[in-house]
Amino acid sequence: MTLQQLIVIAVLAFVLISLYFEFIGATFTFVLAVVVLGLTQVLTTKEILEGFSNEPMLLVIMLLLVGEVIRQTGAISGFFENMMNRARTTRGFIFKVLTPMAGVSAFINNTPLVAIMIPFVQSWTSKMRVPPSKLMIPLSIAIILGGNITLIGTSNNLIISSLIHDQKIIPGFETIGFFTFAWVGVPMLVIGIIYLMLFSDKLLPSREPAIERYATNQREYMVEAIIKPASHLIGQTIPESGLLNLKGLSLMEIHPHKPLTPSAAHLLTSSAPHLRIPSTDPIYQLSSGDTLIFTGDTNAISELIDHFDGLALVEVGHFDQKEHLEVVEVVVSHNSSLATNTVRDIKFRQRYGAVVLGIHRNGEKLVEKTADIRVRPGDVILLLADPGIRFRVEASGDFYHLQQVRKIQKRGKLKNFAILGGLLLVIGLSVFGVIKLIMGVTVYLMILLLSRIANPKEVFKSLDYNLGLIIVMTLALGTAMYKTGLAEKFAWSMIDLMRPFGLVGILAGLYFTTAIIAAYVNNKAAVTLVFPVALLTAHNLGLNPLPFALLTASASMGVYITPHGYQTNLMVYGPGGYKFKDFLPIGLPLSVINMVVTIGVLYFVYFR
Secondary structure: OOHHHHHHHHHHHHHHHHHHHOOOOHHHHHHHHHHHHHHOOOOOHHHHHHHHHOHHHHHHHHHHHHHHHHHHHOOOHHHHHHHHHOOOOHHHHHHHHHHHHHHHHOOOOHHHHHHHHHHHHHHHHHHHOOOHHHOHHHHHHHHHHHHOOOOOOOHHHHHHHHHHHHOOOOOOOOOOOOOOOHHHHHHHHHHHHHHHHHHHHHHOOOOOOHHHHOOOOOOEEEEEEEEOOOOOOOOOEHHHHOHHHOOOEEEEEEEOOOOOOHHHHHHOOOOOOOOOEEOOOOOOEOOOOOEEEEEEEHHHHHHHOOOOOOEEEOOHHHHOOOOEEEEEEEEEOOOOOOOOOEHHHHOHHHHHOEEEEEEEOOOOOOOOOHHHOEOOOOOEEEEEEOOOHHHHHHHHOOEEEEEEEEEEEOOOHHHHHHHHHHHHHHHHHHHOOOOOHHHHHHHHHHHHHHOOOOOHHHHHHOOOHHHHHHHHHHHHHHHHHHHOOHHHHHHHHHHHHHHHHHHHHHHHHHHHHHHHHHHHOOHHHHHHHHHHHHHHHHHHHOOOOHHHHHHHHHHHHOOOOOHHHOHHHHHHHOOOOOOHHHHHHHHHHHHHHHHHHHHHHHHHHHOO
C-alpha cells in the first residue's frame, strides 16, 4: 500500500470518527480533511476547487433558493391546509396529507419542505389532541420517500449526479435522467406510505415535545365562531362533532341561528333552548349559522382562524382576502378614552384595521357577546389586524401593544400560480430537452426575485452555504480515492468477498456498506466514500454502471434507524419529542424493505 493511500485512509477514518462523535461539525470536518490532502500533495489545488464549477452542485444551490422562496411565500400552504382539514385520524392524515406532500417533495428539495410542514403537523396534532410523536417521523419518512423519485427531490441525488459528472472511470457515463431514480423511488413510495398507515401508530411512542411539557400557562379568551353554510358539522350532535376535543379550546355553549320548534325544544336538556344550548347537551343537532362560544388559550384561538374546516370566527371573514395579517395582544391603558365603551362602539375595524377575537379580564368569565362587552383598563384584547397594528394602537394612547402572537401570510391565487406553475414549466421543459435544468431554474429564480414576489435579501440570507461547501469537499474526497487507486482496491476486495453470492450478493454488500455509514455517520459521507467503489466494481465486472449509482443513492437515503441518518430526521427530532431509540422500531423494518426493493428492482430492470 502506497504512502498516499495510507494518507487517504487516515483522512477517511478521521472524517468518519469526527462525524460520528460530532467533534467539529460536518462542514469543518470535510474542509479540514481536504486541506490535509492538499498539504500532503495527494490533491492539487485545481482538483480541490474543481467542485465549485460542478453543474449539479450549482443546481443544488439554485434549488435550495427556490425552496426558500416557496417556504417564505407560503405558495403551497393553502393546498396543505385544505388537505389537513379533511383528516380526522392519524391514518387519515398520512393518506390525505403526507401522501400528496410526498408527491410535492419529488419536485421541491425536501429540507425546506419539512420546514414548511412542521407547523402544519403541530397545528393538526394540537387540534386533534394527538401526540406529535405519532406524525413527525412519518413526516420525515414521507418527504424522503417522495424526494427519492426525481433528480432534484433530494440533495443526495444531486450529489450522485455531481459525482457522475466529474468521474473519469467510465468514459461516456456523464449524466443521469430526471426520472431515472423513479425505478426504485415510486415502488418504495407506495410501499412506504402503506407501511406508515398500517404500523406507524403502533410503533411510535406517545410523547409530547419538551417545549409542551414546560410551557407556561397562556391567557384564556372567550371567542365566537359561526358554522359555515357547507360545514361538515351540520346535522351532527355536539358529541359527534368532535368540538369537545379541541386542544386548547373548550366549547361553552351554542347560540342557535334559528328559533327551535316546540317539539325540538322539548327534547333538549337546556332550560332556555331558544337562547343557549350548553355544551353538555347530547341531542341538539348543529345548524348552519349557529354561533359557538369557546374559551381558549392564545395559540389555540389564533390557529382557529384558518385551521378548522367548517367554522369561521365572527368578523374574521372580512379579512379573508388580505395577504398579510397579524394576531396581536394589546392592553387597554389606564387612562384610555375608550374605557366603558362596548367593542361594537369602539369600531376597531375603522379605527385600527383590526377585529376583536377575544377579551381576557384577569380570570373573570365574560358571558356577553364580544361585541357587547364594555372594555376596562387592564383588559387584554386579542386582535386580528393588518400589519402595523402596533404603531396604530400605541399612537392612539388607548392601548399598549403587548406581543405579536402570530403572523399570517397568504398569497393570491395568481402569485401562487406564478410560483408553482413556473417551477413545473421549467421542470417540464428540461425533461423534454428544450432547456438545461440549471439555466431554467436560474432564469425562473431571477424572475421571482426581480418581480419582488420574494425578498432577495431574505432568500439569500437563508441559503445553506454549508451544504454547497460539503458537496465540493466530498467531490474532492472522491477524486482522492480514485486518484490514489484506493477505490479500486476496495472494489476488488468487495468483489472477492461477495463473489460466492453472485451479483445480488455484491449489490447487497455495497448497499449494506453505504447504509451503515449513512445511518451512523453521515449520508453524504456514505455517498462520497462508496460511489467510487461502486463505479469501479461495475467497471471491473464489465456491467452497466447506472444501477450501481442508483443503488448508492437509494442506500444513502433509505436508512431510517437513526435521527442523524438524514437532516429531515434531525429537523423533526425536537418537535416530535423523540429519543434516539424511537427511530429503530419504525425505521428498521422500512430500511430492510428499502434494501430488498432496491436490489430487486435494479436487478430486474438492468440485469435480468
